[in-house]
Amino acid sequence: MTDTGVRLQEPRPSDPTSLGRHRVLGRLGGGGMGVVYLADGPFGRVAVKLIREELADDPDFRRRFQREVQACFRVGGTRTARLVDFELDAARPWLATEFVDAPSLSDHVRAHGKLAADEQLVLAAGLAEALLSIHSAGLVHRDLKPSNVLWTPHGPKVIDFGIAAAADAANLTSSGQFVGTPGWHSPEQVSGQEATGAADIFAWGALLCYAASGTAPFGSGSVEVVLHRVVTGEPSIDRELIAPELRDLVAATMARDPADRPTAADLYTALVGTVPDGVSAPATRILESRPGDTPPSTPTGLPAAGGVARTPPWSATVAGGRAEPPAPARRRHRRLVIGLAVGAVVLLAAAGTAVGLLLNGGGGSEDSDPGEVMFSATEPWRLTIDDQRENGGDVGCTVDITELVSGETLRIPDMWGRKTFQVAQTGDFHWDVNDDACVVTGTAGSGEVALPFAQRAYEGDTLAFEAQGPVIIKSIKELTAEESCDLTLRAVDGRTLDIGTLLPGQNGIELNPGEPTTVYLAESPCDVRVSAGW
Numbered sequence: 098m099t100d101t102g103v104r105l106q107e108p109r110p111s112d113p114t115s116l117g118r119h120r121v122l123g124r125l126g127g128g129g130m131g132v133v134y135l136a137d138g139p140f141g142r143v144a145v146k147l148i149r150e151e152l153a154d155d156p157d158f159r160r161r162f163q164r165e166v167q168a169c170f171r172v173g174g175t176r177t178a179r180l181v182d183f184e185l186d187a188a189r190p191w192l193a194t195e196f197v198d199a200p201s202l203s204d205h206v207r208a209h210g211k212l213a214a215d216e217q218l219v220l221a222a223g224l225a226e227a228l229l230s231i232h233s234a235g236l237v238h239r240d241l242k243p244s245n246v247l248w249t250p251h252g253p254k255v256i257d258f259g260i261a262a263a264a265d266a267a268n269l270t271s272s273g274q275f276v277g278t279p280g281w282h283s284p285e286q287v288s289g290q291e292a293t294g295a296a297d298i299f300a301w302g303a304l305l306c307y308a309a310s311g312t313a314p315f316g317s318g319s320v321e322v323v324l325h326r327v328v329t330g331e332p333s334i335d336r337e338l339i340a341p342e343l344r345d346l347v348a349a350t351m352a353r354d355p356a357d358r359p360t361a362a363d364l365y366t367a368l369v370g371t372v373p374d375g376v377s378a379p380a381t382r383i384l385e386s387r388p389g390d391t392p393p394s395t396p397t398g399l400p401a402a403g404g405v406a407r408t409p410p411w412s413a414t415v416a417g418g419r420a421e422p423p424a425p426a427r428r429r430h431r432r433l434v435i436g437l438a439v440g441a442v443v444l445l446a447a448a449g450t451a452v453g454l455l456l457n458g459g460g461g462s463e464d465s466d467p468g469e470v471m472f473s474a475t476e477p478w479r480l481t482i483d484d485q486r487e488n489g490g491d492v493g494c495t496v497d498i499t500e501l502v503s504g505e506t507l508r509i510p511d512m513w514g515r516k517t518f519q520v521a522q523t524g525d526f527h528w529d530v531n532d533d534a535c536v537v538t539g540t541a542g543s544g545e546v547a548l549p550f551a552q553r554a555y556e557g558d559t560l561a562f563e564a565q566g567p568v569i570i571k572s573i574k575e576l577t578a579e580e581s582c583d584l585t586l587r588a589v590d591g592r593t594l595d596i597g598t599l600l601p602g603q604n605g606i607e608l609n610p611g612e613p614t615t616v617y618l619a620e621s622p623c624d625v626r627v628s629a630g631w
């Protein structure tokens with residue numbers, strides 16, 4: 098059993114003892130694609146899916162799987178289990194995602210019954226957000242069902258996205274065997290048409306029906322019977338059981354014609370703001386990553402991809418709108434807006450003496466307004482800006498970070514998605530954001546990651562790592578003729594140590610810090626692996 102009672106089976110003698118750098122602790126389960134293990138390694142606890150041998154031998158599957166996994170790296174947001182590592186060239190490929198220590202929605206409903214109206218709203222909005230993240234990355238989940246939704250105290254987290262497409266490519270259905278769980282697929286999927294995002298929207302509606310009533314909208318029975326109902330029948334939707342705010346949306350998402358269904362962005366927009374404050378979900382918790390064990394680009398102290406925010410004494414987080422900005426009259430310092438590009442945050446670097454970072458989580462100083470978040474940095478620190486609308490809005494996040502003594506404000510404009518930057522400037526800071534959906538977090542230190550590690554494009558700066566000599570940077574996917582990748586290696590005090598451009602056809606490039614030191618890779622425009630040697 099894990100901390101929240103998720104069932105864990107002992108590994109079998111035939112199971113691997115480790116996959117890559119992840120030590121296998123036990124089996125979480127298995128499905129059509131392979132076995133899922135709980136494992137422990139440099140990124141903390143992860144769920145590793147090891148692909149079945151027959152699939153691994155299928156060249157179509159491998160090709161599609163590689164493409165989908167690369168796309169999975171682009172999926173951000175807080176509502177999906179983050180992909181942290183993978184090995185695609187192994188005899189049996191595997192991929193590791195953030196381990197979410199929470200029961201699946203099906204286990205939860207089995208154990209505790211249907212969801213109350215408040216919880217349905219949490220589920221509905223969370224799933225809409227997850228689909229928005231997945232669709233924005235150009236993926237379709239294709240297999241959204243209660244066992245692929247983990248139910249955490251902070252709402253749902255979706256697993257297994259995009260991978261089902263690879264199984265389709267392997268033509269698993271050629272044997273006449275239906276792959277997946279009937280009753281969650283859309284009519285067009287069951288009829289063998291190409292699944293688009295609209296298929297996931299249909300599954301969203303089916304999931305809400307299930308959560309509200311405890312039964313699947315197309316009932317149970319043999320695979321053939323359920324599939325027949327999906328194609329020819331109407332879903333059984335008990336409107337009375339569905340939260341009033343969701344009734345029409347659920348009906349719209351289950352329209353037979355995919356063109357008549359709303360998009361993930363429509364759902365998300367309709368649902369933002371409907372989730373009541375203080376709704377409590379079951380007493381489960383997401384395992385925290387341990388300091389020093391953080392996944393690439395997930396700063397220490399931040400919730401791992403939407404997990405429970407730890408509240409150590411040295412961390413302060415504020416979401417726009419949730420904390421009162423300081424009243425203008427009480428601003429004690431001149432406000433100087435510097436229109437710098439995001440990457441220039443580090444250029445603000447002042448080589449401060451590193452003796453620790455104190456974060457004052459709101460209202461702690463006599464002069465501050467209630468809810469105002471200020472912090473003092475006496476060493477380089479990390480700044481994370483998380484636009485939780487996931488490209489759903491067209492405004493982006495604009496964050497003003499003001500150093501209180503000098504009164505200088507650094508404006509970071511137009512941020513989408515989630516990015517983390519190393520900041521070398523020290524002093525006393527305050528920040529303002531332009532939108533409720535922008536969550537800003539300051540984290541002590543520069544993070545720490547062991548080589549080798551992977552970093553996704555446009556996630557901001559990597560965690561800091563020790564470079565004993567040259568580091569090798571390789572693109573995870575083959576660059577097309579139009580693509581190139583400008584890379585900058587910086588010391589944590591903000592000095593640029595080396596720059597280079599990774600070009601199509603190149604196996605990788607070497608960046609050299611000159612001498613052993615703690616460094617990071619400044620915002621990379623492509624998915625890369627960073628290692629100590631070739």
Ligand SMILES: Nc1ncnc2c1ncn2[C@@H]1O[C@H](COP(=O)(O)OP(=O)(O)OP(=O)(O)O)[C@@H](O)[C@H]1O
Nearest residue numbers: 125126127128129130133144178194195196197244
């Ligand atoms: N990131 C994760 N965190 C926690 N548990 C996970 C994670 N990924 C998978 N699991 C668990 O591992 C088990 C097996 O997952 P898998 O996706 O293979 O099962 P499935 O959905 O039943 O099968 P399939 O979708 O392949 O037919 C499930 O119980 C699932 O909850």
